[in-house]
Amino acid sequence: MSSDSAADPARALRLPPPCPHLVAYRSGAGAGLRSLYRCLRRRPPLGRPEVRRDPGEVPRCGSCRDGGARLYACLACAVVSCSLHAPDHAAARPGHEIAVDVDRAELFCAACRDQVYDPDFDAAVVIALTSLITPRAPPTQLGNRAKRPRRVEYRPWAPDEPERAVIGQRSSPLLVQEGNASSSSTITTVNSTANATTTSCATSSAPLPWGLRGLNNLGNTCFMNSVLQALLHTPLLRNYFLSDRHNHIVCQQKSRKKTSAKERSNGRDATGGLQICLACDLDAMYSAVFSGDRKPYSPARFLYSWWLYASNLANYQQHDAHEFFICMLDGIHEKEQDPFKPPSHVSSGECCIAHRVFSGTLRSDVTCTICGFTSTTYDPCVDISLDMDSKEGPQKTNGSKHQINGNETKSASMNQKPGTSTLMECLERFTRPEKLGADQKLFCQHCQVRQESLKQMSIRKIPLVTCFHIKRFEHSSMRKMSRKVDQYLHFPFSLDLGPYLSSSILRARYGNRVLVSDGDDSDASLESLSNLELFAVVTHNGKLDAGHYLTYLRLNSQWYRCDDAWITHVSESMVRSSQAYMLFYVQKILYYKASGNAIIS
C-alpha cells in the first residue's frame, strides 16, 4: 500500500486523491458519506463489514441477475450492479458513479472502474463495526503513566571544565589492547568457518571490543553463561551498570544497615549478614568483564547468589536458558523494590532496570463469534514466546501444476516443504486470529453466556530490548512425551515489528480503513520505534534434556561466538545458520553501530 508513510509521524495511511466523480459526489450528496453507517453492519464471526441486507436475501445484478462475485450498490439509487454492468449504470445516469461493494464495504467509482477511498466513508465503517465493541480500555490498567511521555531532542554531551576535572580524578583509563597481543587472551580471531572472507581478515588486526570475555563453565552452567553473555552486552543494561547506577558496595552497605536495624527474624540472614542481591553480583561481573582483562571469568559469586534465590534450581543439572532469564529478571526486580516509593506498574518500567529494559505490553482481543463483542486486555511481558510450526513448514501450493492433466498424484497434493520457517512467520502466526475450540468457550458480556470466541494477540508497546523465545519443544499427548523441534528458523538481523503492533492489527481488522478510533494511541506506533536490530542470539544444540548453549554476539558489526570460556570471531553466515533459541533485539535508535573509532564499542 502506501510505503511512503515513513515520513508521516502519525503513521496514518495516506489516501490517494479522490477521482473527480467522488469529488462531485461529496459536494452534492445530501446526507453525507458518514451517515452510511446505517447501511452497514458487521458480519460475524470475524466481523467484516458489509452492506445490510435481509437474512436470506441474495443480492443480484439489476441487469443480468448474476448473484456472484463483485456487486456494487449505487449510492444514489441503491441499484445493485455487477462489475460488468456497473459502468453502464454510471454512464446512463450522471451522478450515479459512486457505488459501494456490498460484500466488502469498499467504495467504487463505476466511471473510473476503480476503487476509491474516502475518510468519511471509512469513519462510517468504523462506527458500524465498533458499535458493539467496548469504547476504550481502562487507562488505569497501565498505571499512572497513561500520558505519553514527552520526547526530548537528542543532544550530544561533552564534559565542561569542572566535569572534566572530575573525570580525570575519579577514573583510571583502561588500556587499549592491540589485536590479540596479550598472551593470556583466550579470544582468538581465527575464523572458524571454512572460507575466510575479506572482512574477517581485515578485522583480525583491529582491537577487540570491550567487554568480550569468556565465562568459565562451573558445571553444566552453559545455560547461565549464554544468557549472561547476552545480558552483558544488552546496550541499556550494560550502560546502567557501567555508569554505576547500581553500585554493589553502596547497596550492600545499605542493606546491612537495614538488617542491623531490624530484628533478625528473617530466615535469609543465614548468608552471614550479606543480603542476596543479583544486581550487585551483576555489577561486579560487569566491572570484571569490561576491565580489559581477557582471561575467562568465573561467575561463581553470581551462581551462588542465584542458587540462594532460586533454590529449587540449585544443582549442577542442566537447565533451560529461558527459565534462567526470567528468573534472573525476577531476581533483579525483587531486590530493586524500594518500599518507600509508591508501587508502580511493571509495564511502565519504573520499578527496576530489568523491567525498564525488557518490559513491553501485549494486547489480547477476545471476540464473540456470535455477537461480535470484543473484550480487550493488556498484559505486561518481558519476552515474547513464539511457537514453531510443528508441521514441516507452511504448505506451499507449488505442486498443483499436476492438476492440468487431471491426475492427483499423492506426492503433489501433499505439498509439504521440509523444515524451514522464518521469524516473521512465527510472528504472523502469533498475531493471527485464533478460533478457540468448542471446549474453550469464553463468557461474552454482551450475550451473557459462554460462546465460541476468536482470540487475537498484538503488541501494544515494544520494549526497549525485545527477547524472542522460540518454543522448540512439542508435546505429543498421544505418545505422552515431549521432544525438541530442531527445525531451522530463519531470523533477520533487522526486524520491523510494525505489522504486529496493535495499531496495525486493528487497522487491518477494519480492512485498512483510515481511522482507527479505538482510543489506542500508543507511542510505539511511531515508525522509528518499531525497527529493531539484532545483537545477541542464544542457540541450543542437542536434545530436550541434554544439550549445549552458545551465544553469538554482535559488536561493532562483527559477530563473536561465545562458547563458555572460548570466544571466536565468526562470519555472518555461521550465525544465520545456527539454531536460534532466544533472540535479542534492541530498538534501532538505541543501537550502536560500529563507529570509526573501534576502541569505543
Added chain:
Amino acid sequence: MRASINRPPTPNPDEEPEKELSVQEIINIKLIESGEKEKLMELLRERLIECGWRDEMKALCRAYARKKGRNNVTVDDLVQVITPKGRATVPDSVKAELLQRIRSFLTSVPLEAL
C-alpha cells in the same frame, strides 16, 4: 434533489417466476438461508490463509502493480490478472474439504424444491 426521483421502478414480482431458478441457484439460496454459506466462506478463508495462498496472491498483485505503476492499476485489472492463477493454485485438500462440507450439507437439508 430527492432520492425518490432517481430510484428506478421497484421490480415487479411477476417478473421473476420461481420455476426459472436453476438447481444451482436453489442450492445457493438454501446455503445462504441456513447460514452455511457464511461458515463455508470463513472456513475457506481460513484454509487459504493457512496454506499461504493469500500471501501468494498478494505478492502477485504487488508485482503486477509495481510493473504497471501504482497509479495505472485498477481493481478490475488485478482481478483479471490473478483470477486464473488463483483458481489454479487452490490446494486440492482445500477443495476436497469444502466439497465434503457441501455434500454433507445437501444430505442433511430436505430439498423439497427439487
